[in-house]
Amino acid sequence: MRCANAVVGNARVAEAFIVDPSWNAYRPVLRGVIAAVLPFDAPGFPPITIDDVEQRLLKLFPLENETRYAGLQRTIAFFDEIALFPLMSGPLLQEEANVRDLAARGGDSARIGAEIAATDAASFATFATNIKPNARFRDLSVDAQRTYLGLWRDSASIVKREFFGSLRNVVMITTWSMDATWPSIGYTGPLIPRTAVGS
């Protein structure tokens, strides 16, 4: 934590851990994730925009209106602070112990945390040489954002991989459940009209 503070400053570290980040605080991050997950410029990609995906995402997954998404909001804010990536802080370490079921199966939480931090620090070091100091995810190019997402996907921490997987799947479900996206992948879709359930 001390190292991270030195890089990004106490205020931003504190902001990354606040209980309920504002919509304005994490919206640019969410839009960056959408742009990185979906290749809008790829030949043959459906004629949809980031705005289309963002609006539908918030309808399907009401991040702002349901308390169950509070954790996701906080992690999005944390995710934005690139320098925090190798960090295995108290709450992260506790969650890592939970998902590994260490209380029932045994295992040294501190040792596991140290191993994760060391592994992730090594992969982060390579990435960090190519970005400006103090940069945030929202400021990166799309290519750099994809590389940064790759760090989370390949992290030694299950919790960090889970965050990548959750965000990715939210964007995928949002996008590919839109009728307008189906022709571009050769999917001819349902054979009957939408019923009241989906209205």
Add this chain to the structure above:
Amino acid sequence: MTRLACDVLIIGSGAAGGVLAATLAEQTKKKVIVVEKGGWFGGESFDQREWDMRVLYAEDGRRTTADGAMAVRGGECVGGGTTVNYALCFNPIESVWDGWRRDVGLTGFSFDEHANDYGVAGLNIPSALHEVRTRINVHRAEDDEINDNNRALERGCAALGIPSKHFELNMRGCVRSGFCGEGCSYGAKQGTLVTYMEDAIAHGVQLVHHCDVERIVFEKKRGAMSAVAVNGRVRRTRVGSHPNSVPAGRIEIEAKLIIVAAGAVATPALLQRSHHPDPHRRIGRGLVTHPSLPVIGIMDHAISNYRGIPGTVYSDAYASSHRIYFETLFGHAVYGSVIIPGIGPEHFDVLRELPRLIGFGAMLLDEVDDNNRVEWNEADGKPRIHYQLSDNDRGRLRFAAQRAVEVMFAVGARSVLLPSSERIGPLPRPRFSTAAEAAYCADLRFEPYRTTLTSAHAQATTKMGEDERRTTTNSRGESREIRNLVICDSSSFPTSCGANPMLSIMTMARYQGRRIAAELARYDL
């Protein structure tokens, strides 16, 4: 507060609950109520959209293991899993049940068609199975029902000398739309929604849906703790569901006999939050899930994959040696987008090949580990499913992955991939260009959130048998500590039942329903 009273209360309307309800309604004059957590959606509500039809699944399709890494899908609607499954039928496997007799002292459930178990005329597994098979129209898939994707597994296996078979299916008049997992819009899939639950309702059974059972009430009666009622809450009916038989709000239902048939996740969770005694810490423990590894091949030409009957061909060639089945299934756009690994152009380049994709799953009959368990989590208000693969099971899945990739190339795939970001051998990801590269599957670790596994067959969390230290109920499914409380669903199996479980569950439920109908006095009925 709604207050109801009945002779028999059944919690759950799926493969077990639906069959029990119809059997008891037909064979007794007792008042039966069925409560179901999900809604009562008919075929006219099933609109073939994956997102819309999440209403048919537990936790709106978001139920996963506690680490979030593996989906544990289960139906949560009238009909339960039989409404949303792929209609794949396997008879109960005698050798598995014989193993349960040896290991946990299971009694009854004779596979001799002349047996009269518990002194009940004609009560045995073959007769119960015959009745179920007839009611739900189980039949072997015909050759003209095999779509290209299923044919690919058949041909790939044949090319490598691996035997394959056609599934038996519980369908009647299938139109081959390909939307089994979204509920059958045409009423062709013969789940309990359109068979046993219809029978039950026709015989006067009351159905209460959208009902969260919070607790089973235990009271001392004639010197023994007995199940006497349940209390809970009826939610507002969701759009598209049939109307409910009671208003939304608190509910209490008194019953002389309570049968829990809520499935291998909800059943132990309900017992735990009801503070059911658990002297040997068995409730919820020893969960098996049948984890399945999807395997994707890219062909040079378009094929029929998401259209047609999704599952008609399988191979059990490695079931005995490695506890692995290859089973053909194929999803739709949303499922495909999630299963195909990666992001950005890497992901889209594969997804846009959808008409040229072939896919099947390698399903593992996982071994019992007591640390794999269901625990009611008071803070979340929902069950937590703790699950990790054993080292033995990882080894079996590695073998399965290698053989599956080889099958894909044998049928002509130009490229094969697994839903994984693990580095194996020299490959940065499990994306294969030649059959020889399949050998790198030996490096797979199946780590959470690196490799995607799915599951839909949770079982074995309130095991039945006569070994008191290893089971929760006796062989009749009766709680040892609470009178007039019976458990009958996939949680009752002591281990994996050895194949896709629907028909084993329904047969067990038919058997138990007939037994209870013949032993009413045992339950003060």
